[in-house]
Amino acid sequence: MSVRKRIAAALLAATIAGAGSAAPAAQAAESRGVTIPDFYTPPATLPADNGALIRTEPLPLALSLPGIDSPLPGRATRIMYRSTDSTGRPVAVTGSYLEPAAPWLGLGPRPLVVLAPGTMGQGDQCSTSLALQRGLVVGADDGQTTISIGYEILAIYRLLAKGIAVVQTDYPGLGTTDRLHTYVNRVDEGHAVLDAARAATALPNTSITTRSGVGLYGYSQGGGAVASAAELQATYAPEVRLKATYAGAPPANLAEVTAAIDGTELAGALGWSVNGFIQSDPELRAVADRYLSDSGRAALADLSTMCVGDAIFGYAGRHSTSWTTTGQSLADIVQAEPALRAFLDEQRIGARKPAGIVRVATGVNDNLVSHGQARTMAADWCKLGGSVVYEPVSLPATGSPLVNHFGPLLTDQGPAVDWLGHRLAGLPAVSTCAILPLQP
Known part of the structure; x- marks a missing residue:
């Protein structure tokens, strides 16, 4: 039985009991018919320092063209690094x-952007680094199918075309075979983003130096990850020269987001959240055991190996009330259980002043990762004295929450990459906190 199947079986039997146990290094990992390369199995002992490189290897890009001096848009290296x-x-x-193959035309050394991917799923086959190599990841095993598309490639290549180096993180447990991905865990993601910058700086034979300015880019799950990283930089990684952050559609208040996505096309993300929460705080397992029905446990086990496309096909329109013995929704259970409320309160982004200047973009009709909670994060940062450029993205509302959420990603991506490039080139930006109360 593969590593992922053993973890899924443990989920089904005991509400993800044992999900964090290490996988035997001698056995190749597999997830829904996709063999995970040995590179992704961590060693038994990790380095002492955060951001320290554990291993590297050349990464052939699925979308690459021959160039005179190097392939276009650049050369890639797969990395594994330590975080906390x-x-x-x-x-x-x-x-x-x-x-990048393209030269950096701005002042100073070539800058670095850490790209935090949007929702990819919870199966190891869903990692962005694997998608960069394969473009399209497809698998099938024992009646389970999977498909994962590297949709972040467009943003990565836009940054490379400007001569900006990029490092992307897969997040803890997404790709690595020793644990489940702790989906939308504020600290796990923020640390992984900052340690990716450290790891890139430690790589030999690159044009990045300790003097390189650093920017952060993320939308949706990635928007929350970089927003958290901007809050944590001063205490966790003060040596990272963070200049600017683009945080698009951040899930800053998970209690509100949980209520919003229930019953939508992305309802499967509720399962990823619960799986990750229990792994991060095993005391929550007792709460889950009191409420989850057999069908709920089966759904969590199934989702633990799914990518975002799989979850849309398999769980779109599902309501979490069908996963509980009481018929309550997950949002209702959160309100009824102090331990869950306390856990989600600790996950809230917006309670700490961010480093550098942050561009917060959110679709005014986004009812998936709800607009209101993202705007509140920006307003809270302004109250803390943060430097914030708030950008409400106005698109027509549709009957699809998924379209309402991803429409602003496509519309705003070019302006967001340009804005980040200008900040890294040294051009100033003025905070818009003063006018935020007048904006939708």
């Missing part, structure tokens, strides 16, 4: 570094 999770334990994280 929300429990204070060391964790191995994978990702990739991309050295």
Whole structure:
């Protein structure tokens, strides 16, 4: 039985009991018919320092063209590096570094952007670094199918075309075979983003130096990850020269987002959240055991190996009331259980002043990762004295929450990449906190 199947079986039997146990290094991992390369199995012992490289290897890009001096848009390296999770334990994280073929035309050394991917899923086959190599990941096994598309490639290549180096993180547990991905865990993601910048700086034979300015880019799950990283930089990674952050559609208040996505096309993300929460805080398992029905446990086990496309096909329109013995929704259970409320309160983004200047973009009709909670995060940062450029994206509302959420990603991506490039080139930006109360 593969690593992922053993974890899924444990989920079904005991509400993800044992999900964090290490996988035997001798056995190749597999997830829904996709063999996970040995690179993604962490060693038994990790380095002492956060951001330290554990291993690297050349990463052939699925979308690459021959160039005179180097392939276009650049050369890629798969990386594994050390980070620290929300429990204070060391964790191995994978990702990739991309050295641009294009020259950097701005002042100073070539800058670096850490790209935090949007929702990819919870199966190891869903990692962005694997998608960069394969473009399209497809698998089938025992009646289970999977498909994963590297949709972040467009943003990565836009940055490379400007001569900006990019390092992307896969997040803890997404790719690495020793644990489940702790989906939308604020600390896990923020640490992974900052440690990716450290790891890129430690790579040999790149044009990045310790003097390189650093920017952060993320939308949706990635928007929350970089927003958290901007809050954590001063205390966790003060040596990272963070200049600017683009945080698009951040899930800053998970209690509100949980209520919003229930019953939508992305309802499967509720399962990823619960799986991750229990792994991060095993005391929540007792709460889950009191409420989850057999069908709920089966759904969590199934979702633990799914990518975002799989979850849309398999769970679109589902309501979490069908997963509980009481018929309550997950949002109702959160309100009824102090331990869950306390856990989600600790996950809230917006209670700490961010470093550098942050561009917060959110679709005014986004009812998936709800607009109101993202705007509140920006307003809270302004109250704390943060430097914030708030950008409400106005698009017509549709009957699809998924379209309402991803429409602003496509519309705003070009302006967001341009804005980040200008900040890294040294051009100033003025905070718009003064006019935020007048904006939708």
